Amino acid sequence: MKGDLGRVESQLLDSVRSDEGFLTEIASHLISAGGKRVRPGFCIASAATTVETEESATPEAVTGGVSVELVHLGSLYHDDVMDEAEVRRTVDSVNARWGNLKAILAGDFLLARASELAAGLGVEVAALLAATIGRLCEGQLLELQHAHDLNRSEDAYLRSIDGKTAALLAAACRIGALVSEAPDSHVEALTTFGRSYGMAFQLVDDVLDLVATEEQLGKPAGHDLEEGVYTLPVLHTLASADGDELRELLSPPLDEPARQKALDLVRSGDGIRVTIEAARSQASTGREALAQLPPSPGVTGLGAAADYLLSSVEAAAG
Numbered sequence: 001m002k003g004d005l006g007r008v009e010s011q012l013l014d015s016v017r018s019d020e021g022f023l024t025e026i027a028s029h030l031i032s033a034g035g036k037r038v039r040p041g042f043c044i045a046s047a048a049t050t051v052e053t054e055e056s057a058t059p060e061a062v063t064g065g066v067s068v069e070l071v072h073l074g075s076l077y078h079d080d081v082m083d084e085a086e087v088r089r090t091v092d093s094v095n096a097r098w099g100n101l102k103a104i105l106a107g108d109f110l111l112a113r114a115s116e117l118a119a120g121l122g123v124e125v126a127a128l129l130a131a132t133i134g135r136l137c138e139g140q141l142l143e144l145q146h147a148h149d150l151n152r153s154e155d156a157y158l159r160s161i162d163g164k165t166a167a168l169l170a171a172a173c174r175i176g177a178l179v180s181e182a183p184d185s186h187v188e189a190l191t192t193f194g195r196s197y198g199m200a201f202q203l204v205d206d207v208l209d210l211v212a213t214e215e216q217l218g219k220p221a222g223h224d225l226e227e228g229v230y231t232l233p234v235l236h237t238l239a240s241a242d243g244d245e246l247r248e249l250l251s252p253p254l255d256e257p258a259r260q261k262a263l264d265l266v267r268s269g270d271g272i273r274v275t276i277e278a279a280r281s282q283a284s285t286g287r288e289a290l291a292q293l294p295p296s297p298g299v300t301g302l303g304a305a306a307d308y309l310l311s312s313v314e315a316a317a318g
């Protein structure tokens with residue numbers, strides 16, 4: 001797997017090369033800054049569910065992984081413009097370094113290169129990647145639509161994270177399964193695994209934004225509150241007996257004392273526990289999907305990722 005991820009790194013850099021050197025520089029900025037490469041890892045591991053013993057990933061599995069990572073990167077470029085983020089992956093964000101207009105164009109360029117790679121993997125993969133880009137836009141738009149909405153429903157929240165996070169992890173697994181010609185039932189099980197993992201991942205991320213320290217997050221806790229993004233723990237608290245008090249605190253302007261009080265209120269209520277329970281439930285759906293597959297190096301790798309996520313759920317639970 002380590003060697004496979006090394007191939008992902010060099011193909012990522014190759015894939016964003018342009019005759020315009022300046023575009024190459026902007027488009028490779030966040031690739032060089034690192035990242036966990038969860039999505040290529042999932043694509044390659046999903047392809048490795050079709051083999052019995054560990055072997056190098058096929059070129060198609062690596063290319064599939066690169067195409068999903070390029071979509072992820074493109075979405076980060078655009079997300080940082082929307083959030084006016086200064087830092088990403090510990091370096092200057094692209095918009096902070098080059099401005100919004102160039103960040104948007106470079107993000108588009110990453111999507112274009114992702115699409116070109118996916119087209120080389122066949123019509124089904126190309127269509128899936130295109131549909132997934134659409135799901136990311138839908139998820140992000142739903143989030144924007146409900147920014148500062150104290151009446152955001154849990155359903156609107158869940159649909160948003162399904163689009164903005166879970167859809168791409170599901171696609172990563174599905175592409176790995178498709179390019180390795182896994183049987184249909186495996187393709188579906190791996191897609192379910194990726195989606196459930198993505199939902200659990202975002203639920204945990206949303207809990208961490210409320211409970212982790214500034215040191216752990218690299219930004220002060222409660223960033224989502226500040227952006228008016230009310231996540232499941234907050235929505236749950238708003239629907240509880242503490243709802244009126246929280247509603248009052250979140251009404252603009254959200255100054256520092258109000259943010260701190262709002263955080264304390266959410267932390268002391270039931271919302272964190274309920275969200276962690278939802279993450280556990282998603283993680284076990286993913287586990288069950290994986291259990292339908294015969295043993296393989298891919299199943300072992302994906303199972304280890306699910307265990308790691310579950311341990312971070314438990315750590316967030318405190």
Ligand code: GRG
Binds near residue numbers: 075
């Ligand atoms: C242009 C495709 C496209 C979409 C436009 C901006 C937008 C719509 C969607 C943004 C979606 C977004 C940023 C969702 C959050 C995804 C997420 C969980 C990011 C963090 O992923 P990690 O932890 O990051 O895997 P690294 O840096 O490790 O890769």
